[in-house]
Amino acid sequence: NTGLLRFLTFVFQKQFHKTFSKRNLRRRIPYLEWLPNYNLECLEGDILAGFTVGLTVIPQGIAYANVAGLAPNYGLYSAFMGCFIYMFFGSCKDITIGPTAIMALMTHEYSGAGGPDFAILLCFLSGIIILASGICNLGFLITFISKPVITGFTSAAAITIACTQIKGIFGISISAEGVIETIKKLAENIDEFRWQDFTLGSACIVALLLMRKIKDLKAVKPNPDDQTCMRILRKIGFLTSVGRNAIIVVICCILAYCLDANQPFRLTGEVQPGLPNFQLPPFQTVVDNETLYFPDMISSLGAGVAIIPLISILESIAIASAFAGNKTIDATQEMLALGLCNLAGSFLQSMPVTGSFSRTAVNASSGVKTQAGGVVTGILVILALAVLTPYFKYIPKACLSAVIICAVIFMVEYEAVLPIWRAQPLDFIPLWFSFITCLFWKLEYGILIGVAANICVLLYRIARTKVDVNIIMKQDGDELAYVVVEPQDGLLFPSVDHVRAQITKAGLRNAQGTVPVVVDCTHFTAVDYTAAK
Numbered sequence: 001n002t003g004l005l006r007f008l009t010f011v012f013q014k015q016f017h018k019t020f021s022k023r024n025l026r027r028r029i030p031y032l033e034w035l036p037n038y039n040l041e042c043l044e045g046d047i048l049a050g051f052t053v054g055l056t057v058i059p060q061g062i063a064y065a066n067v068a069g070l071a072p073n074y075g076l077y078s079a080f081m082g083c084f085i086y087m088f089f090g091s092c093k094d095i096t097i098g099p100t101a102i103m104a105l106m107t108h109e110y111s112g113a114g115g116p117d118f119a120i121l122l123c124f125l126s127g128i129i130i131l132a133s134g135i136c137n138l139g140f141l142i143t144f145i146s147k148p149v150i151t152g153f154t155s156a157a158a159i160t161i162a163c164t165q166i167k168g169i170f171g172i173s174i175s176a177e178g179v180i181e182t183i184k185k186l187a188e189n190i191d192e193f194r195w196q197d198f199t200l201g202s203a204c205i206v207a208l209l210l211m212r213k214i215k216d217l218k219a220v221k222p223n224p225d226d227q228t229c230m231r232i233l234r235k236i237g238f239l240t241s242v243g244r245n246a247i248i249v250v251i252c253c254i255l256a257y258c259l260d261a262n263q264p265f266r267l268t269g270e271v272q273p274g275l276p277n278f279q280l281p282p283f284q285t286v287v288d289n290e291t292l293y294f295p296d297m298i299s300s301l302g303a304g305v306a307i308i309p310l311i312s313i314l315e316s317i318a319i320a321s322a323f324a325g326n327k328t329i330d331a332t333q334e335m336l337a338l339g340l341c342n343l344a345g346s347f348l349q350s351m352p353v354t355g356s357f358s359r360t361a362v363n364a365s366s367g368v369k370t371q372a373g374g375v376v377t378g379i380l381v382i383l384a385l386a387v388l389t390p391y392f393k394y395i396p397k398a399c400l401s402a403v404i405i406c407a408v409i410f411m412v413e414y415e416a417v418l419p420i421w422r423a424q425p426l427d428f429i430p431l432w433f434s435f436i437t438c439l440f441w442k443l444e445y446g447i448l449i450g451v452a453a454n455i456c457v458l459l460y461r462i463a464r465t466k467v468d469v470n471i472i473m474k475q476d477g478d479e480l481a482y483v484v485v486e487p488q489d490g491l492l493f494p495s496v497d498h499v500r501a502q503i504t505k506a507g508l509r510n511a512q513g514t515v516p517v518v519v520d521c522t523h524f525t526a527v528d529y530t531a532a533k
Contacts, residue, residue, distance in 0.1 A: 028333065030091045034370050042369035049368035050376025053096055053359050055243035057377060058384050060099065060359070060407065062249075062268070062392065063400040066168075067104035067161060068351055069112040070119060072268055072392055075099050076385050077276045078123075078350040082341035083378030087371045089337035091330050094323040095316065096359040096374060097341045099351065101408050102157045105164075106311055106443060107351050109177065110304030114297070116349065117285035121297055122308055123353070124281040124346035129309040131339025139331030142317060148420055148427045149450035150314065151413045152434030157443060158411035161404060168401025169205075171197030171266050179439055196264035197398040200255075204248050204402035211248075212406070215241035215365075242362045245403050252399040253391060265396040273389040275382065276349040307444040308352050312338060316355035323364055358407055426461070430454040463494035467502045482516035488523050493530035 026033045057079045065075030082097030090097075111118030133139070163179045167186060171194030176182040214237045240247065256265055283294045298305065316338050320329045341353055363373060420427050434450025468486040485503055487495070503517055521527075 045367045045369035046373035049366035050373040052366040054377045054380030055246040059245040059249040063403045064099040064104040068107040073272045080378040080381040081345040083374035085341045091333045092320040094364040095355045100356045117282040119351040126309045126352045127343030134335030148431035149434045152431045155412045156438030158408040161408045165401040168397045169201035201398035208406040211244035253394045256394040268395045271389045271392040281346045312354040319355040465489045465495045484518045486520040490526040491531040
């Protein structure tokens, strides 16, 4: 007993020192690495970038709450906690964590009928699952979802979101899910079309698209005396471009406020003022005068409990990889950070969150220096919740729909189609299976069917592995000596019949009877029992 106790004590001490070693702490708490080198230059860059992202996330948060079928304040509740958590545990300085269009759409699909309690519980469960996956080092599972499948899913989700927002542009109040149902109900209720909302929404879309291009304008080379002026103008143009959502929302809000006596637009309505209360996520709720307990809520959420964390991880790691440059991304660390962001956010009534590509791009182009830029964004959102919520009720729904449409249309990855075709035409199969299924059926089924199609393509490639068959003749040149078979990738059971057919074809073409076969294993990467047999 004493020996066993000593052994267990030794193992515990070794694991403790390994876990809490300086190297491992720097890896698992990345801010310990950059904080000692933080200086005034970093502070200036982080303040500017954080403020710029804040101007983007406030209107987007309100708009994405609408996509999720929640009140606007829940979008803002989701926009600040992740900023603070990611500063301590995130490994990529450019990433901003918060509500996104795809996560909002998925949240609505699984929790829309149950209200905010289901969305908050989904955020809590997502955090638990993502955190547990990170602790168990399950980041490698993401590699089983290929780029064509992700491209098909993202593009279909973007089109679906844009279609569901047409009702806001038309000023029509309908409840519909998916592209087909939305178009059908829009046609059935076209008599409710409001030209005022359509005019405002169309004008907002045009303005947002034009303002998006301002930062890309090239000015003529200035005179030496005008360089300061041109720098100021470029900075103003940049801020106008990246803050276009906030500018348009403020202008529309002022317009609706001035016309309040004879309101021509459909408005967002009353928004609960103030900050969210810190409380446990709801483990029971009331729906249609019926109390649902935790098991009932889990049953109602269904596959969303697994799908939402998967999509959250996919989005965040894909964004981190895109903006990491030459730096290697630690997928496990990103999963730990993302899990903690969702877990902590659920105690402040957040819906599920992940990395945002559009806001991350704004953050990077604004010159963010460290993860501390997110703190400025979080503070700005908190100030908006504390001060501006009484005015959010004047935001026209057509304006929010325009903001969402202009955000998601650039998520349709049409530019990836040609490179995928050039690289491997077979990759079109999982891409289109994923795209069509997500667009006309359900998003989660689209991912599963896309992965299944990808597996079928991989099996086909294995089954049709390239085989070099060399015929070796006897010295007199009249009779076949033996056949050399040289598989280029290996020999696995799906390819057995194909390889056998190639050997038979080569042997029967040149000889009768039994032909010796030599298998050249130079290029073998794997072999299984069926192939060996």
